[in-house]
Amino acid sequence: MADPEKSQEDERKSPAFGVVATLLGVFAFIVAVGVFFSSQYYTSPSGTVVAQSLGTTEVNGQSMPHVALNFQTYPNSTGSRNAQGTGPGSVPVHSSGSDSWPAYGMSNVFQVPAHSLVTVTVHQYDSGGPLNNPWFSKVHGTQDGTATVTTPDGTSSTVSSWDQNNIGHTFTVRGVPGYDPNFFLSVPLPTNADLPNNEGSASNQDNGQSYTVTFSFISGGKGTYAWNCEAPCGQMVAAFGGVMSAYGFMSGFIHVV
Amino acid sequence: MSFEQQFDAIENEITEEGDAPPFFSRPGGKIFIIWLVFTAIGVVIGVFAPHHLLPGLQSGTGSDVWATIVFFTVLAAPVAAFVYALAFYSLLAWRPKKSGSSDEPPPDGPPQRGNGPLTILWVGISTLLVIVLLVWGMTVWSSQQVAHDGALQVNVTGQQWLWTYEYPGTGVTSRTLELPQDRPVEFNVTALDVIHGFWLDTMGIQTDANPNENTVIRTTPTTLGGFVVRCSQLCGLNHAFMNNKGSVVTPTQFGNWLVSQGATTSAAAKSADVPESSLTPSSTSTTTAAPMNTGASQ
Amino acid sequence: MSIATAPLLLEDTPLGPKAGGLYRRQNALVGLIAGVVLAAIGWVISHALLQGSNWGSDMVVTVTLTCWVIGFNIGIGTFNAPFRWVVGKDSTREDELYGAGVGQGAARYWKYCTDHKVVGTQYFVLVMVLFAIGGTLAMMIRTQLITAHSSFLSPGTYNNIVTIHGMIMIIATIIMVSGPFANFILPIMIGAKDMAFPRLNAMSLWVVVSAVPPLLATFVLGGVDTGWTTYAPLSVQAPPAMDAFAICIITFAGVSVTVAGINTIVTVSTMRAKGMTMSRVPIFAWGSVVSAALGLYAMPAFLTAMSMMITDRATGTSFFVNQLGGAGWLWENVFWTMGHPEVYVILLPGTAALMEIASTFSRKPVFAYKAAVAAFVGIGSLAIMVWAHHMFTTGWAPNLATPFMLTTELISIPTGVIFLVLIGTIWKGSIWARLPMYFLYLFLWNFIIGGVTGIYLSDVPADQFFHGNMFTTAHFHYTLLGGAMIAATGAVCYWFPKMTGRMLNERIGKTAFWFIAIAFQVTYFGQFWEGFQGMPRRIAFYDPIFLRANQMSTIGAYFLMLGWMILLAAIIVSWRNGKIAPANPWHAKSLEWKVQTPVPLENFLVDPVVTSDPYTYGEGVPDGQNQPSAAPEPELVPAGASESTSGGGAS
């Protein structure tokens, strides 16, 4: 119980200081939390992979820039949940040049110019299996609706679909609400039961065999697009948990600038 | 008139039932006027606002949504207006001046402990309203449940994070949804992984896509034009991206679209329910993933 | 008061140096350390045994966090008394006085304290902390949505924030009235010396405290990207954070709410003052009891569901996985068996508190008291029969749409009676426009809008448009935030003087009120607009056609948060150096205002006798709820016994 003198003193004290201190304190807390979560915004640990210019080209009578984008998918990345099953899609820091595994770092953020012809080359090292939906075994949205697949033994073929039971991953890009929502691209990245198991140590992967998939598409308008894999390569229900449900493995962004 | 005088007036009114003042100068009368005004505002908002807020509705089931909102708002307006009118009036008339800063309470109010007939009336009116609501809901709902012969079948498959639409008999599976005008459609909705929400907002129908379950919903698109299908059930990482365009087109356009997607002319004509001769397939290669057909733009 | 007339208070009892036993060494810090240590042990063992096996990380997370909860509760003292009972060394009177906080000063607020007033105050602070976290997460959501494609949050982070915002707000709103007020105020109101089970009371509080860290741990365990409804099979697919989420729910809903509910019901049933018949019980007690009973029905379903969820994830059972013969619909049914009653668990005590406020600040009896009780019981009974209205569009049992439409719409009849009671109480009263009354009016405004928008959702054809849509989000924020939480805020303003001994600074409080009242409308009308336009819930990126509506909502939300921050500031500055409160600042008639402030241990120096209900305003009869002034011993003249001495007790 407060004594009368103290209470008199209390009443004289202006609450302004306490109010301002509370407001600033809570505001600082909110900002700190915002900074914390915002710092988790998916930016690639190895930086953005910028497509390399190949000059200009003509598509359907229109002149446009031509760029190349190269990346790999490899299994068993660190950070995948339970470290079981197959792993993340990833690209090398240096998107061309040295092919040695140790030089690779994960990056799932790409950058391509707007309204350009983008030629993508993917080295697919991972094992795989059947798709949840055979629709993704077809090539959608590339030039001519095809992709060129080179198998580990070196034979090349131009295809518009692949055996739905032998898909490692897919590279599926969509326009996001607000930017070019009609944009859609999906290419299956094949694998084969005969593909040597590349999962394991880096040295295994050094000698790993890959399917190489090449295709071209015309990029949309400026903005950020989302890409992800649509093959069931994760864990839990429908194999879409784990790495499939976290940015940085089987999903990322494409900045179109 | 000071509050005390007003208050005395109210007190007198309660105690001297005999010579009550005219209706509109009594609190009840004033509240009645405020109630009328508030009700009118509510009804006007209820009748005119939904039309401007809703997307362009494209089917009878879509119009049901609009009609339900209007009808329910008009029904609810008098009830809401009554509470608001009374609350509003109480602040004007029954709040002593400076009562907000006084440490002493105003004099006690009249000791009314309840009013049986009023309570019964209140419950009676709300029961009546509930019955009206229920009858409306049942009528509309059962009318939506009717199956039509010869409805176009569309198999809708949700998966993380894309919808695909299969048109049985044509071999066409698309990620856009094309629907012919004025033809009943039955959607057979399922999912491959987790639960998704198949929602055609402009047609006022929605159902979840459940793995290993098939759910049928029906509508008849009546208005040409584009729409967007948005997944309405949080389905994981890329849920926000799980949407696609669709459009309502004429049966002939629909048949041509099926052909452009790889259907044979005869299958397309059969599915679109138009004579084969009316289809004029373009030369588009079936393997070309042409830019998405967005139909009539929205 | 002067020392000479001070009565001998129980809390001044001198205790021996060993009173309390182990309790002497236990406090929140010890609980924290014990929890962390046991969790570390659990992690090491489970990790060694299980990691690498299928679902290993789910097992490890489950074991570790279960160990945390048990360890914290060992450390804080939850198990002391049961253990001593089992081994036959039951607590002595001295131990119990120590447990009630005697001789510990402010330190007792950090301990397992059985005094219901301490528990109520602890709950009050906990609720404010939870609201601060939940509100901060809401700011994250609204900031993300200020543009159509923001790069503020990643989609995964966004989904997790949506989930945890939802759950933390549900936890906070469930305990926001039943925690602070049903613990602090309710026993005094009915003339009891404490809750029926004081130790369970302390347990209910500390169990919630131990449930919060697992919920926040979801942020470092991969996130729960499902929304708080955690629909299966998505929740079975989710990262290990889902196990942490489930541990939180099992602890909170399965233990805390259940224990608190039993306590409230038994207290009101058996510990009322002499003469307090059923019809003389303050209406707040009725609201609290019906809410607690409904919680006892609802929460075990949540416990069961979440336990099955953990086994689905960690051991591969498949109750909810369609692909393996389970049923996602089973989850939805069990979840909403909890989820709908839970809405009324939240609402009822708040509306009951508003009835007290309406009576006190209109200086009139509660209008149609018996109808109000009937409405509570009616809502409580109907609430368990409406759950499937959340499932109209799921495809489950289409034939049941009509019956569930019926039960859902029927609930608007007793809800309407609550409005009748509130406006009937105001009718021709003399409105004393102090801060609690402001929140009553805001409640009336908001809850009408929440109710009217609810009838669209109860109608299957319209629900097919609004389900899973921002309209629904706006609707339930109108009922739970605009309705229940505004009611709870009114209750805070009403009982603040009794709980803290200080008057709430109403100048700051009214500033906060206007921010809250107006910004709330802007925020959620923005969301109604989004919903009408067709924007789905829980999306991190959206079509730019929704941009204007989202910006309206976000700007509203910023000012709404500012309003709550100002209110928090009013609470903090008033609690620290506000005006000293008299025992009965509102000149109200229920018993909690008849005891002195601060309320002594065991509340009543003389057992109160009740001869009428506490609503005898304007009836010209003597106040029927009092401590009799004829005390058996002269030195026991109660300080707060009558109007004339009540002010003296505090100044």
Ligand SMILES: [Cu+2]
């Ligand atoms: Cu993949």
Ligand SMILES: [Cu+2]
């Ligand atoms: Cu979805």
Ligand SMILES: [Cu+2]
């Ligand atoms: Cu409900």
